[in-house]
Amino acid sequence: MNLSDIPVTELLPQRPPFLLVDNLLEYEDPVTVTSFTVREGGVFVVDGEMLSAGLMENMAQSSALRIGYINKYIRHCAVKIGYIGNVRNFKVLRTPKVGETLRTKITTVSEVFGITLVNAEIWCGDEMIASASLKTAEVDKEAE
Numbered sequence: 001m002n003l004s005d006i007p008v009t010e011l012l013p014q015r016p017p018f019l020l021v022d023n024l025l026e027y028e029d030p031v032t033v034t035s036f037t038v039r040e041g042g043v044f045v046v047d048g049e050m051l052s053a054g055l056m057e058n059m060a061q062s063s064a065l066r067i068g069y070i071n072k073y074i075r076h077c078a079v080k081i082g083y084i085g086n087v088r089n090f091k092v093l094r095t096p097k098v099g100e101t102l103r104t105k106i107t108t109v110s111e112v113f114g115i116t117l118v119n120a121e122i123w124c125g126d127e128m129i130a131s132a133s134l135k136t137a138e139v140d141k142e143a144e
Contacts, residue, residue, distance in 0.1 A: 003027060003069075004035075011068030012061060013081055017043050020058040021065050021104075030108040032066040034058075037101045049095045055102075055130045059120040060084050062104040063136055067116065085115070086135035094129050096122075102129075114138040 004023040009015065011024070020042075026033035036058055038045060044054025068079045096102060102122050109117040115137050122130040 006069075008065060011065050011072060011079055013064075013079065014061060017041075018057075019061070020044070020054060021061045024065055024069060025103070027066065027069055032062065032069075032106040032108075034062040034065055034104045034106075035101055036104070038096050038098050040098045045098060048098045050097075052090075052092045052095060052130075055092060055095070055122055056087065056090060056132070058102060058104055058122065059106075059130070059132055059134060060136070062106050062120065063116065063118050063134055066106055066108070066118075067136075067138055080138050080140065082136050082138045084134060085137045088133040088135075090130075090132040092130045093127075096124055096129060100124050109133075114140075 004025055006024055008021050021034045021036050023035045025035055038050045044051045064082050067082060071077050071079050102124060105121045107119045109119060115135065117135050120132050120134055121128055
C-alpha cells in the first residue's frame, strides 16, 4: 500500500480549513513523515506566510496522523481524539511562505498508556525551519 494514497481524513478528526497535513509519506516506527503545502487563505496564513501557531498545529496533526494510522491499519480500531499535553523547546527558525511544502518528521521517544512523547522537525527542502518536543494524550473517545 502506498501511504500517500490514504486520505488523511480517514486518520484525523480535523477537517478543512483546519486540516494542516496533506499526506502520510512514511511510517517506519519510530519515524513518521508527513507533508503539507502552505496555501493562500489558510487558517494560519497571514500576508503570504504561515504563522508559528500553524507550524505547531502541523506538528500536532502529524503526530496525531501517526496514531490514527496505527489505530486504523495496525490495531484495526477506530481513530480516537487526542490532545496536546505539553510542548517543550518549540523553536521556529523561519516561517514558510505560501506555495512551500513542509515535510514534518515525527520521531517517537516513548509511548505508554495513551501518552506519547515525540520530537518533531519541520523541513522545507533541506532546511529545518522548526522543531519541538510534544507530549500528547489519546482519549478513549472516537473521532466523529
